[in-house]
Amino acid sequence: EPEVTQTPSHQVTQMGQEVILRCVPISNHLYFYWYRQILGQKVEFLVSFYNNEISEKSEIFDDQFSVERPDGSNFTLKIRSTKLEDSAMYFCASSEFLAPDTEAFFGQGTRLTVV
């Protein structure tokens, strides 16, 4: 069964460092998303991406964040200068069509720890 894969599963980084979280969406999907979940908190939407452009982004997704689809399979989230409060589980998701009308499939997440 096709699935969204994320690497690494756990990333530890020092405050101020740049990190890149990687995702391989399901191959025939066209819409891609990043979410984060701080430990013990609810899942929060970060950004949606379609046709090599950001479709929507939340207030959390400030200038420190960027997304990219560098090739035909990968979808990345970059945090330029990490802060302690960026520590969270980051989930990538993809859907065949725009999410409100279809199911989004989530990856297993990358746990980011900023020290």
Added chain:
Amino acid sequence: KNQVEQSPQSLIILEGKNCTLQCNYTVSPFSNLRWYKQDTGRGPVSLTIMTFSENTKSNGRYTATLDADTKQSSLHITASQLSDSASYICVVTPTGGSYIPTFGRGTSLIVHP
């Protein structure tokens, strides 16, 4: 501000029993409401999706209901199994320009043998 409130925060039941989880939302205008199951340390997995015109949707032992007038939804789990132990999250997506979903905090369900 769009909000999704879930109750109870946590629930412990015995294997084989039924349970019902609640979700109240203020998202408007409303596109759809989803229930997800999230195992600890894993990504959410979709259980049901309902549009504003639907009032019930089933997926095996999971049945979701929706009352768009009162902005309430429930997820009923029948004949619970140990593997049902997880967090159950209600997610509401608006329409009318923005499709940013609002997640509830989830109900943590523990099923004991």
